[in-house]
Amino acid sequence: MVNTPIDSTIVKRKIAESGIKDVGKASIREIKRLIDQIENESGEKFIRMEMGIPGLPPNHFGVEAQIAALQNGVAAIYPDIQGIPIVKNEMARFAKNFLNIEVNPEGCIPTVGSMQGSFASYLLLARIYEKRNTTLFIDPGFPVHKMQHRVLDLKFETFDVYNYRGEALREKLESYFSKGHIHSVIYSNPNNPSWICFTEKELEIIGELATKYDIVVMEDLAYFAMDFRKNYSHPAQAPFQPTVANYTDNYILFISSSKAFSYAGERIGMLLISDVLYNRRFENLLKYYVSDAFGYSMVFGTIYPLSSGTSHSSQYALYGILKAANEGKFNFVDEVKIYGEKAKVMKRLFVENGFNIVYDKDENEPIADGFYFTFSYTGMTGAELLNELVYYGISAISLAITGSDRIEGIRACTSLVNKNQFGDLEFRLKSFHQNHS
Numbered sequence: 314m315v316n317t318p319i320d321s322t323i324v325k326r327k328i329a330e331s332g333i334k335d336v337g338k339a340s341i342r343e344i345k346r347l348i349d350q351i352e353n354e355s356g357e358k359f360i361r362m363e364m365g366i367p368g369l370p371p372n373h374f375g376v377e378a379q380i381a382a383l384q385n386g387v388a389a390i391y392p393d394i395q396g397i398p399i400v401k402n403e404m405a406r407f408a409k410n411f412l413n414i415e416v417n418p419e420g421c422i423p424t425v426g427s428m429q430g431s432f433a434s435y436l437l438l439a440r441i442y443e444k445r446n447t448t449l450f451i452d453p454g455f456p457v458h459k460m461q462h463r464v465l466d467l468k469f470e471t472f473d474v475y476n477y478r479g480e481a482l483r484e485k486l487e488s489y490f491s492k493g494h495i496h497s498v499i500y501s502n503p504n505n506p507s508w509i510c511f512t513e514k515e516l517e518i519i520g521e522l523a524t525k526y527d528i529v530v531m532e533d534l535a536y537f538a539m540d541f542r543k544n545y546s547h548p549a550q551a552p553f554q555p556t557v558a559n560y561t562d563n564y565i566l567f568i569s570s571s572k573a574f575s576y577a578g579e580r581i582g583m584l585l586i587s588d589v590l591y592n593r594r595f596e597n598l599l600k601y602y603v604s605d606a607f608g609y610s611m612v613f614g615t616i617y618p619l620s621s622g623t624s625h626s627s628q629y630a631l632y633g634i635l636k637a638a639n640e641g642k643f644n645f646v647d648e649v650k651i652y653g654e655k656a657k658v659m660k661r662l663f664v665e666n667g668f669n670i671v672y673d674k675d676e677n678e679p680i681a682d683g684f685y686f687t688f689s690y691t692g693m694t695g696a697e698l699l700n701e702l703v704y705y706g707i708s709a710i711s712l713a714i715t716g717s718d719r720i721e722g723i724r725a726c727t728s729l730v731n732k733n734q735f736g737d738l739e740f741r742l743k744s745f746h747q748n749h750s
């Protein structure tokens with residue numbers, strides 16, 4: 314019996330009691346509950362990397378604006394479904410300042426988290442064409458987006474982009490687009506779970522093909538400006554957050570407030586629809602909506618029945634945050650840089666102790682240090698590795714649930730790991746390596 318940092322009898326008993334058959338294949342929430350219980354019983358704190366939740370205090374510009382709005386009585390009043398005018402204007406300004414794109418405030422819609430923006434988009438996009446019925450996922454990806462497809466009973470196809478970076482992406486995308494059944498494509502950038510970031514060349518390929526095959530690109534910017542290799546934090550100053558919007562007019566952008574602004578709790582996100590798409594008409598929509606106009610059907614045919622807009626006070630919070638960022642009073646990138654600093658150290662500790670970084674390059678450049686990274690240990694699958702790491706006080710999730718083909722891979726999230734745990738992490742990785750090499 315090998316000696317492990319966490320008492321193995323406790324770990325075994327808790328796994329048996331949890332009813333989880335295979336820790337390596339458990340969902341994020343199952344792992345969370347199991348680790349909570351092992352921590353309680355053993356008194357040992359884990360290096361917790363399973364949950365992708367923000368680990369910073371909320372943005373104070375948001376909190377102050379929201380409190381003021383509540384005190385002014387907005388809680389009693391239905392907000393405009395399409396968003397209150399001041400936040401729509403600030404969203405359009407934000408798009409100009411930090412993405413360098415022009416979007417009419419009309420197409421800038423606050424949603425109940427970016428989660429609702431994607432749900433509404435999937436619903437609508439599945440209905441724009443009679444003969445096209447499939448979304449394409451450029452994976453790995455955020456598992457909840459696939460869950461949204463399943464509950465809506467929508468078709469999707471996926472491929473892991475690992476082997477199709479750079480120019481190779483063109484042929485791969487065309488192999489799907491040319492069949493004529495794809496209406497839209499979705500990816501996150503920076504990517505959850507792998508933290509790869511598409512290069513300008515790759516975004517250009519996606520945009521060019523979207524125009525050629527008339528496919529809508531949904532670009533999920535949940536980790537807006539968090540590729541810390543470049544500084545995207547100054548309003549109206551290059552460099553800007555890269556976006557497919559520079560290469561096609563067929564786009565929808567999802568911008569979450571959860572990570573970049575540490576505002577996950579208030580469930581407020583941004584849905585930005587290009588002017589061209591907003592005003593476009595699709596005959597097939599008339600089967601489901603009173604209008605054939607895309608933007609109108611999004612607001613009054615989709616968001617209205619889903620939630621009738623989003624919370625009035627949180628729209629004021631978003632307004633406060635965006636206004637401060639637009640005026641250069643709030644450097645939102647500086648606030649979250651700590652995730653990248655932690656990733657840099659954590660990746661080094663993993664690599665020094667025999668682990669490999671799975672998604673390690675953007676074309677020829679090493680990937681950025683940020684919110685997530687992926688790792689593996691030679692000779693083990695991700696599921697085997699996760700099972701084993703629990704005994705070493707380390708928790709994470711398998712890449713298998715993210716649409717990745719890299720079955721050896723694990724996703725680690727840096728947000729909840731405290732810098733004062735790095736010593737423990739190093740000790741635990743060392744003892745793992747000693748026991749396995």
Ligand SMILES: Cc1ncc(COP(=O)(O)O)c(C=O)c1O
Pocket residue numbers: 365425426427428429455501505533535568569570571577581582
């Ligand atoms: C890629 C991606 N998209 C969307 C979301 C959800 O964002 P929100 O909290 O704004 O709904 C997340 C949250 O983890 C994410 O990682």
